[in-house]
Amino acid sequence: MVELLIYAAATLIGIAFLLALFRFFKGPSAADRVVAFDVLTIIAITVIIFIALAEGRGIYLDVALVYGLLSFLGVIVVARYLERGL
Amino acid sequence: MTDTPLGILGGILLVAGAAFLLLGSLGLVRMPDLYNRIQAGTKATTLGTLLTLAGAACLQPAWGLKLLLIGMFILLTNPISSQVLARAAHRMGIVKSQQTVVDHLAEDTGEKS
Numbered sequence: 001m002v003e004l005l006i007y008a009a010a011t012l013i014g015i016a017f018l019l020a021l022f023r024f025f026k027g028p029s030a031a032d033r034v035v036a037f038d039v040l041t042i043i044a045i046t047v048i049i050f051i052a053l054a055e056g057r058g059i060y061l062d063v064a065l066v067y068g069l070l071s072f073l074g075v076i077v078v079a080r081y082l083e084r085g086l
Numbered sequence: 087m088t089d090t091p092l093g094i095l096g097g098i099l100l101v102a103g104a105a106f107l108l109l110g111s112l113g114l115v116r117m118p119d120l121y122n123r124i125q126a127g128t129k130a131t132t133l134g135t136l137l138t139l140a141g142a143a144c145l146q147p148a149w150g151l152k153l154l155l156i157g158m159f160i161l162l163t164n165p166i167s168s169q170v171l172a173r174a175a176h177r178m179g180i181v182k183s184q185q186t187v188v189d190h191l192a193e194d195t196g197e198k199s
Contacts, residue, residue, distance in 0.1 A: 013104045015108055036114060046138050053145060083173065
């Protein structure tokens with residue numbers, strides 16, 4: 001029962017990842033791509049948590065935390081660049 | 087991963103969080119302009135991630151503190167990144183949808199929208 005629910009959630013997240021990837025490649029402007037990238041990083045954090053659940057290893061949660069920090073900084077820097085240049 | 091009541095609650099929370107992530111991505115594809123896409127892509131995914139974290143905490147109660155830390159972090163950083171993105175898009179001059187009726191930032195800076 002629980003494993004079935006976890007598989008269903010993982011499938012939904014896979015579809016969500018593909019939809020965000022579609023917006024990332026379609027654009028049309030650079031800001032649209034950055035928004036899609038922001039959503040993709042949030043989905044990636046969730047995927048890392050699913051991997052930690054599947055493997056049963058809590059050390060992967062540290063990876064999720066550090067990834068969230070770095071991707072947040074990346075989005076901020078790219079937005080600043082789009083706003084007024086480096 | 088046993089079928090305890092707490093485990094089943096965790097599984098249901100995981101599915102709910104994944105559904106909110108899917109709705110956020112669907113909004114990202116279907117919304118008409120950039121500002122609406124930011125709206126869909128930030129709020130729905132924040133809620134989806136928080137629900138997923140809660141579900142994982144129900145399945146593995148020993149990870150609760152670390153999952154709470156990740157949740158606090160997401161709750162702090164997601165609004166900041168979306169606000170910075172929206173301001174950058176506004177200053178870049180991204181065109182708004184035809185159905186937009188009010189633009190407070192343009193009114194405050196005194197430009198014609």
